[in-house]
Amino acid sequence: MGRRTHALLCGVLALTSSVPLTAAAAAPSAPAPALPGAVGSALYAAENDPYRPQLHFAPQQNWVNDPNGPVWYDGEYHLFFQHNPEGTQWGHMSWGHAVSTDLVHWEERSVAIPWSEREHIFSGSVVVDERATSGWGTPEEPAMVAVYTSWDPVTGVQAQSVAFSTDRGETWTKHPGNPVLDLGSREFRDPRVFWFAEGGYWVMAVAMAVDRTIAFYRSDDLLAWSHLSDFGPANAVGGVWEMPDLFELPVEGRPGESRWVLVVNLNPGAIAGGSGAQYFLGDFDGTRFTSETVVTGDEEPPGEVLAAFDGAYGAGWTTTGTAFGTAPVTGTLPGQQAVTGFRGNGLVNSFVDHDRAQGTLTSPPFTLTEDYVNVLVGGGDHPRRPGTGDGSAPEGTVLADFEGGGFGDWAVTGDAFGTGPTPGDAPCQTGVTGFLGGALASSYRSATPDDCAVPPDTGTGTLTSPDFTVTERYLSFLVGGGAQPGTAVRLLVDGAVVRTASGSESGTLDRVSWDLADLEGRRARIEVRDAATGGWGHILADAFAASAAPALPRAAETTVNLVVDGEVVRTATGQDSEALDWVAWDVRELAGRRAQLRVVDSVSRSWGHVLADQVTLSDVPARSLLERYRWLDHGTDFYAALTFENVPDGRRLAVAWMNNWEYASATPTGTWRGSMTFPRELTLREVGGELRLSQALVPELAAAAASSGVAPYRLRDRVVRQGVTALPRQAHGTVLAVDVELEVGSADRVGLHVRTRAGERTVVGYDVHRERLFVDRTASGDVDFHEAFAGVHAAPLPAPEGRVRIRVLVDRSSVEVLGGGGEVALTDLVYPAPTSDGVALFAEGGEARVRSLTVQPLG
Secondary structure, three states: OOOOOOOOOOOOOOOOOOOOOOOOOOOEEOOOOOOOOOOOHHHHOOOOOOOOOOOOOOOOOEEEEEEEEEEEEOOEEEEEEEEEOOOOOOOOOEEEEEEEOOOOOOEEOOOOEOOEOOEEEEEEEEEEEOOOOOOOEOOOOEEEEEEEEEEOOOOOOEEEEEEEEOOOOOOEEEOOOOOOEOOOOOOEEEEEEEEEOOOOEEEEEEEEHHHOEEEEEEEOOOOOOEEEEEEOOOOOOOOEEEEEEEEEEEEOOOOOOEEEEEEEEEEOOOOOOOOEEEEEEEEEOOOOEEEOOOOOOOOOOOOEEEEOOOOOOOOOOEEEEOOOOOOOEOOOOOOOOOOEOOOOOOEEEOOOOOOOOOEEEEOOOEEOOOOEEEEEEEEOOOOOOOOOEOOOOOOEEEEEOOOOOOOOOOEEEEOOOOOOOEOOOOOOOOOOEOOOOOOEEEOOOOOOOOOOOOOOOOOOEEEEOOOEEOOOOEEEEEEEEOOOOOEEEEEEEOOEEEEEEOOOOEEEEEEEEEEOHHHOOOEEEEEEEEOOOOOOOOEEEEEEEEEOOOOOOEOOOEEEEEEEOOEEEEEEEOOOEEEEEEEEEEOHHHOOOEEEEEEEEOOOOOOOOEEEEEEEEEOOOOOOHHHHOOEOOOOOOOEEEEEOEOOHHHOOEEEEEOOOOOOHHHOOOOOEEOOEOOOEEEEEEEEOOEEEEEEEEOOHHHHHHHOOOOOOEEEEEEEEOOEEEEOOHHHOOOOEEEEEEEEOOOOOEEEEEEEEEOOEEEEEEEEOOOOEEEEEOOOOOOOOOOOOOOOEEEEEOOOHHHEEEEEEEEEOOEEEEEEOOOOEEEEEEOOOOOOOOEEEEEEEOOOEEEEEEEEEEOO
16 A cells, blocks of 8 residues: 655655456455555656656556546545556556545555456446445445446457455455356446436446447346446547536536436547547436537538539639549448438549549639638548658669669669669558659568468568768658568668668558768668568668758648648648538638648558548638537647546546547656546536536645645736736746636737747637637647647637636646536646746737736645
């Protein structure tokens, strides 16, 4: 058991290890021994771990994702969680365990339910069996019962199993009759169990993930389960459904009135991209959930339709490549999932040659006469990357283009490269794109080219250039194929390898540029090496050139872009979905300018296509379907939301995994990876004539802050002039709670900068004209570890009487933002430098006023 510290918001966490389940199924899982290691304040010191959160629970080491079984039991809050006790990537899934008495300080315990070779412990819930219905424990000393998903890594089957604890969650015994609910499915997971008092039985809500449905079951004893009903698909279905939660909440200000809330987590396809949490309001009668918030019907924005794509592309439209053909497509192409959401009879659809084709489609110029350009977009989620090109070589000296009948003076060993360049696909190979000219160097060789059923990639060997003198700063080339060390392009100097590059397990070659400034004047040679066999055991290379400037990496996008004066000023991509949805571009600052629409497909792999339809100039923005659904959080880092069971006084407290599956495995956090959101209290109230979930940081945070003795910084009734106004030093910090009420005045945008220093800031702002609260993390620090990370995320929020209230919880690697009365939330990870601790106010386009501001340092 770990030691506890009472330093504000800094729990001391004991290092733990897993105990594999090798005993009989009914054996208890004993607590893992604590390992020696640094604990206490050193763990939280910024110089040792600049991103480790101070306010949010994170394990001392290794991977964490979904919260599991949050429950209150006899004065303590228990948080279980998906945990890999053996590394910082997903795997060996077990249940970690942490305990708190105040939701602020957490003590990490030993692994609660560890994995075994035949059972990984996926997500689930914990109940307190106060009636001893299971036969474990007694009403006086009830057992904690965990209902979780067992995953068999051999068969892939997911089934629901049960374990119990009679020592406050320290050790767990598995039911010998596990699993208790097994459909033989590989996509059946994440049971949420609660006591349905009106019926006097247990209810389980569990996800049929790929069906986008939530199944409901009942039980008298937590062991034998019978099916009740199903809910779904409904609202957001762009990804699999996971981690359901179902609970009842009273409606504030309406005595005797309540609603049932069904939370459904979704990955991908959430409002900010990737994973997120939607919710439905309705009624649960003990058998069936019915929702009053399922969205039906389309919203069509008024305005001038520039392109409907119901016949030909029209005069002035031009294409390059083959992805867009010579005319729009009438719906779904052969081999494609059903395309929905387009208007009329046709649309732009680049699913040509099963996603292999690439190209562009460009409109004739038009004048931006309205405030918004609305367009329906779908297809692959491959956004535009600034600083990319078409893969062409830079100006310079071509060292090899592999366009002749042989390799010339390049030396060949082994049998991988054959006797000369390959004209695209080799025998038994498909999908090679991105090379220049008519051929490339390819080591894809099959021993039996006439029988493609025999495993290919059997050849090995090298292709080596003559020696040359390094006279230019950059060496650029195209590379594709396998990602392993044995399949690589290498630069050798004096026999030693000084540079290396491999493919990304893709048949599309991408541009690589090596900076050789430190090698100027040296003799070198290029070696294209294949020392691997089997899947992706080959290398593709082309277009080696020496130049004074680097080549741009190849664009890999499926996008719809607005182009003004040759520059892309707005861009949108799909959500890996064949359902088109509205995108609205605010173009007011471009009024009167000439523009073009350019649709780009430069991807030849899964979801390597783009869909577009109904380009409209309008004075109002179109609302996407995603915007019409109900979301717990509009940021990117709020997933697997689950509420605590059995909390006194009926409080409904929620916690979520503060990460996103798009980039979770790449976050730059060292020996640990992943954390939880700060606990929030959920209420239900009327907002703008509709019932909405509202969220508030649990009041235990304020109590802990008050006990710290650190005085807050306050500011009242001050003008915020156009520009950025830094706050004084006493308002600075890397761990803060900020409350501000702003009067928008004449400003177009107004708000806060947090975690600032020269060149770094996280912007929490309000767009007055679009009535949207937003977080901009594009300059927040380290944003380059994944292409999906940098971005701006927003939520609709009216400003009654021109005033907006914002609460921000700032931690070392996150911001959690609540707007208005908590009816909208935005949670985003950020990775700034430890010295980025400034706070500032800003206004754009005019002046605003601070009605009140409080900055409370924490940590």
